Amino acid sequence: MNWRETFRTATDAVRAHRLRSLLTMLGIVIGISSVILTVGLGQGAQDKVKDQISALGSNLLIVSPGSSTSSSGVRGGFGSSTTLTLQDAQSIGDRAVVPDADKVAPVSSGSASLTAGQTNWTTSVVGTTAAWPEVRARSVSEGRFFTSAEVTSAANVVVLGADTASELFATPQSPVGQQVSVDGTPLTVIGVLASSGSSSTGSSEDDQAILPISAQKRLTGSTTSAVSTIYVEATSGSTLSAAYQEINALLLNAHGVTASTADFSISTQDSLVETANSTNKTLTVLLGGIAAISLLVGGIGVMNIMLVSVTERIREIGLRKALGATPAVIRRQFLVEASLLGLCGGVIGVVIGYVGSFVLPSLIDQPVSLSTLATCAALGTSLALGIGFGVYPASRAARLTPIDALRSE
Amino acid sequence: MNAPVVDLSGVRKTYRSGSIEFEALRGIDMQIAGGEYVAVIGPSGSGKSTLMNLLGCLDTPTEGTYLLGGEDVSRMTEAQLAEVRNRRIGFVFQQFHLLSSLPAWRNVELPLVYAGVPRADRRDRAVAALEKVGLGDRVENRPGELSGGQQQRVAVARALVTEPDIILADEPTGNLDSGSTEAVLGLLEELHGSGRTIVLITHEHDVAAQADRNLVIRDGLITDDRLVGAR
Numbered sequence: 001m002n003w004r005e006t007f008r009t010a011t012d013a014v015r016a017h018r019l020r021s022l023l024t025m026l027g028i029v030i031g032i033s034s035v036i037l038t039v040g041l042g043q044g045a046q047d048k049v050k051d052q053i054s055a056l057g058s059n060l061l062i063v064s065p066g067s068s069t070s071s072s073g074v075r076g077g078f079g080s081s082t083t084l085t086l087q088d089a090q091s092i093g094d095r096a097v098v099p100d101a102d103k104v105a106p107v108s109s110g111s112a113s114l115t116a117g118q119t120n121w122t123t124s125v126v127g128t129t130a131a132w133p134e135v136r137a138r139s140v141s142e143g144r145f146f147t148s149a150e151v152t153s154a155a156n157v158v159v160l161g162a163d164t165a166s167e168l169f170a171t172p173q174s175p176v177g178q179q180v181s182v183d184g185t186p187l188t189v190i191g192v193l194a195s196s197g198s199s200s201t202g203s204s205e206d207d208q209a210i211l212p213i214s215a216q217k218r219l220t221g222s223t224t225s226a227v228s229t230i231y232v233e234a235t236s237g238s239t240l241s242a243a244y245q246e247i248n249a250l251l252l253n254a255h256g257v258t259a260s261t262a263d264f265s266i267s268t269q270d271s272l273v274e275t276a277n278s279t280n281k282t283l284t285v286l287l288g289g290i291a292a293i294s295l296l297v298g299g300i301g302v303m304n305i306m307l308v309s310v311t312e313r314i315r316e317i318g319l320r321k322a323l324g325a326t327p328a329v330i331r332r333q334f335l336v337e338a339s340l341l342g343l344c345g346g347v348i349g350v351v352i353g354y355v356g357s358f359v360l361p362s363l364i365d366q367p368v369s370l371s372t373l374a375t376c377a378a379l380g381t382s383l384a385l386g387i388g389f390g391v392y393p394a395s396r397a398a399r400l401t402p403i404d405a406l407r408s409e
Numbered sequence: 410m411n412a413p414v415v416d417l418s419g420v421r422k423t424y425r426s427g428s429i430e431f432e433a434l435r436g437i438d439m440q441i442a443g444g445e446y447v448a449v450i451g452p453s454g455s456g457k458s459t460l461m462n463l464l465g466c467l468d469t470p471t472e473g474t475y476l477l478g479g480e481d482v483s484r485m486t487e488a489q490l491a492e493v494r495n496r497r498i499g500f501v502f503q504q505f506h507l508l509s510s511l512p513a514w515r516n517v518e519l520p521l522v523y524a525g526v527p528r529a530d531r532r533d534r535a536v537a538a539l540e541k542v543g544l545g546d547r548v549e550n551r552p553g554e555l556s557g558g559q560q561q562r563v564a565v566a567r568a569l570v571t572e573p574d575i576i577l578a579d580e581p582t583g584n585l586d587s588g589s590t591e592a593v594l595g596l597l598e599e600l601h602g603s604g605r606t607i608v609l610i611t612h613e614h615d616v617a618a619q620a621d622r623n624l625v626i627r628d629g630l631i632t633d634d635r636l637v638g639a640r
Contacts, residue, residue: 005522016510319506322467323567324495324523326488402467406506 003336006329010337013309014344024305025345027298028385032349032378034291037356039374042284044367049276053269055196055205057137059102059237061244062272063092063230063251066265083263086213086225088254089129092232092247100243102235103131106227108213110220116168116180123164124208125182127216135233143176143191146212154214159191163206180209182219187211240268298345299385306338306393310400317397318405327398334394335387342386346379353378412479414574414606415441415464420473420483422459433459434470435629441575441608446601448609448620456629458579461610465498465577466490478574495523499568503580505560507552507567513539514548517567524571538566542596558589565596575606582616594619 014021056062065083089106092098108127113120130148133139146157160168160175169175175189196205211219213227234243244266251264267275310317317330325333353375357368422434433456441447451457462468463475466482469490475483482493499520500506507516517535526534536548542562552560561581568576578597582590598619601607609620617623618637625633 002525009522012510315504315506316508319508320519320523321491322465322494322500322506323520324491326491328488329491329523403462406467406502 006332006336007340009333010340013313013333013337014340017309020305021341021344024302024341025298025348027301028295028342028345028382029298029349029352031291031295031298032346032382033352033356034294035288035378035381036350036353036370036374037360037368038284038287038291040353040357040368040370041360041366042280042287043369043371043374044361045280045283046277047369048367049280050273053272053276055137056269057135057231057233058269059234059240060135060269061101061232061234061240061247062267063088063232063247064265064267065226065228066263083255084227084230086227088251089227089230091250091254092230097250098232098243098246100235100239100246101232103135103233105129105132105135105231106213107132107229107231108216108222108227109229110216112182112209112219114164114168114180114182114209116175116178119168121164121167123161125216125219126208126210127213128210129213131233132210132231135231138196139194140191141194142174143189145191145210151212151214154212154218156185156187156215157190157212158187159193159210160189161193161206161208161210162195164209165189165192167207185219187215244268295381295385299342299389302338302341302345302386303389303393305341306334306390307396309337310334310393310397314400314405314408317400318402318408321400321402322406330400331394331398334397335390338390338394339383339386342382342384342390343379345386346382349382350375350378412443413440413476414443414445414478415439415608416476417463418474420463420470420475422456422463422468423471433629434463436473437629437631439624439631439634441606443574443606444601444604445622446597446607446609446620447622447624448611448617449624449626450611450614450617451626452612455626457610457612457626459629460626461577461579464575464608465500465579466494491523495520495571497574499571499573499576501561501564501568501576501578501581503583505552505557505564505584507560507563509552512549512551513544513555513563513566516552516563517570520567520571534570535566538570539563541569542566556589557585558592561585561589561593562596565593565600569600569605575608576600578607578609580611581609582611582613590616 063084086106089104092101093104095101105128110125111122112125113122129151130146133145140159141162143159145159146155150157158180165175168180169178175192178189179186180189181187193206193210232243232247234240247266252259252262255263257263320330354370357370360366360368417437417439420434420437421432424431424433437460449457449460459468463470466477469485470483473483474481477493478497480493482490485493508519514532514535517538518531521531521534536545539545539548542565544559544562544566547555547559552563555563581593581597585593594616597607597609607620609617611617620637622636623633624631
C-alpha cells in the first residue's frame with residue numbers, strides 16, 4: 001500500500017466523522033492561531049517602537065534631565081528635575097569640547113492655548129533653536145523655519161505642526177503670514193511643518209507649535225534657562241558612541257557630579273529600541289508560552305481521540321489485517337490520520353490567525369505583523385504534534401491481533 | 410488427485426492463560442485438494458474456531474506444520490502472514506465485516522489496495538466481482554443501503570476479487586434468514602462449480618450438507634471425514 005492510498009484512507013476516516021474531527025482539531029486550531037497572533041502582535045509592537053524611534057531623527061543622542069538625588073537620599077522621578085540648561089546645550093554645541101556632535105537642539109516644552117480669530121486650540125508649545133528641523137529630521141511644507149537670528153532676538157514667530165495648522169485655519173487659506181495669539185501675545189506664523197508621515201507615531205508629532213526658545217521662555221514666563229531635552233546629532237553613525245562619551249564627560253564635569261550621582265541621562269536610538277523591545281519580548285514570551293501550553297493540550301486531545309478511534313474501529317482494524325494489511329501499514333494509516341488532523345488544525349489556525357491579524361488592529365489599536373517564518377513554524381509544529389501524539393495510538397492499533405479485533409463486538 | 414492446497418500435519422494449538430493451559434487442537438492431520446468444497450462441522454468449543462483461525466493464517470500453530478499452496482506458513486511473522494492472507498485466502502465472515510462508510514465497490518477493492526494493484530484496475534476488478542455475485546447494480550451503494558443477504562454477497566465478492574487459493578467462509582449464513590441463506594449457499598455452490606476451493610465452517614448440518622466433504626471436529630480432533638452429496 002503506497003502513501004497515496006494511505007493518505008486516501010486517512011482522509012476518508014477524517015471525513016467520516018466530520019464533527020469529531022473538527023472538535024479534535026479545535027485545540028490545535030486555538031493554539032496555532034494564538035501563536036500566530038501573539039508573535040504577530042509582539043513583532044508589530046517592536047516595529048511600531050522602531051518606527052517611532054527612528055522617526056526622531058538619525059544618529060541621534062537624547063540628553064534628558066535624569067533623576068536627581070536629593071541630600072536626604074530621595075530620588076526624584078525620571079525627568080522631574082530641571083538640571084539641564086541652555087548653557088549645557090551651548091557647551092555641547094562647542095566643537096572644541098564635543099568634536100563629534102554635529103548639531104544641537106535644546107527643547108523646552110509646555111502647553112498653551114493658541115487663538116486664531118475665533119478658533120481656539122490647546123497644544124504643546126515647543127521652544128527650540130534653528131537646528132531643530134535637521135536634528136529631528138523634519139521639514140517645513142510651507143513657509144520656512146525660524147533662523148538663529150530670530151532665536152537670538154526672541155522674535156514672535158511660530159511654526160505650526162500640520163494638524164495644528166489645519167485645526168486653527170480653514171483649509172483653503174494658507175496659515176503662513178497669519179497671526180495666532182498666545183495669552184494675548186500675537187505671533188506670526190512663518191511656516192507649517194510637513195506631516196511626520198508615520199501614523200504609528202501618533203498625532204502628537206504633527207500637533208505642536210514650534211517657537212524660538214527665547215520667545216517660548218518669555219511667553220511662559222519662565223525665568224530659568226532649564227530645558228526639558230537636548231537633542232544632539234552626531235557627525236555620523238560611527239561617531240555616535242564617541243559623542244556619547246564626550247557629552248557624558250562634559251556634563252558630569254559641568255554639573256560637578258560623578259557617574260553614580262549623575263543628574264542626567266543620555267540615550268541613543270538603539271538603546272531606546274532595546275529598552276522598549278525587552279519589555280515587548282517578555283510579554284511575547286509570556287503569551288507565547290500560554291499559546292504553547294494550549295498547543296500541548298491540543299496535541300493531547302488528538303491523542304485522546306485517536307485512542308478512542310482505535311478502540312471504536314477495532315473491527316475495522318481486524319478486517320483490514322485479515323485482508324492483508326501488515327502491522328506497519330496499519331500503524332502508518334493511523335499516524336497519517338493523526339498528522340492529518342494536526343495539519344488541518346494548523347491550517348485552520350493559520351487562517352484564523354491571519355483573519356485575526358486584520359481584525360485585531362482595528363479593535364485594540366495595535367499593529368500585527370505576520371511573518372512567513374512564524375507561519376511555517378506553526379504549520380510544522382501542528383504536523384509534528386499530530387505525528388508525536390499519534391505514535392502511541394497508532395502502535396496500539398498495529399499491535400492488535402486480527403482474531404481479537406475481529407471477535408470484538 | 411492434485412497437490413493439496415491445504416496440508417496440515419500434527420497441528421496442535423495450546424492457549425495459555427496464566428498457569429492454566431488449554432489445548433484447543435490436539436493433533437490435526439488434514440489435506441484439502443484444489444477445487445474441493447469442504448465443510449468443517451462441530452459444536453461450539455470443539456476447536457472449530459481455532460482451526461478456522463489457523464486455516465485463515467490469522468494465527469500460527471503451537472506445534473506441527475501447515476503448508477498452504479506448498480508454502481510453510483506455520484512459523485511466519487505477522488507481516489508475512491498478512492501478505493499470505495492477502496494473496497491466498499478470501500474471507501467470508503458471519504458478521505459480514507463491511508466498512509459502513511465505503512460504497513460496495515470500495516469494500517470489494519480493499520484486498521487489492523493492500524496487494525498494491527493500481528487504482529485503475531481495482532475498480533474494474535471490483536465491479537466484475539460484484540457482477541459475479543449478482544450485485545452489478547449496487548456498486549455505489551453503502552452497506553447500510555443493502556439487505557443482509559446482499560451485504561454477505563458483497564463480502565463474497567470481496568473474498569473473490571483477489572482470486573485466492575481458498576475461500577474461507579466462517580458461519581456465512583449465521584446471520585441470515587432462510588431465503589438469503591439459500592442465495593448465499595447457492596453462490597458458494599456456483600463458485601465451487603467454477604473450480605474454486607471452498608472451506609465452510611458451520612455448526613449446522615443442513616448447511617454442511619451443501620459441501621462435497623464433511624470434516625467433523627470434536628474436542629480438538631477430527632473424528633469423522635466423509636464424502637457427502639450426490640454428485
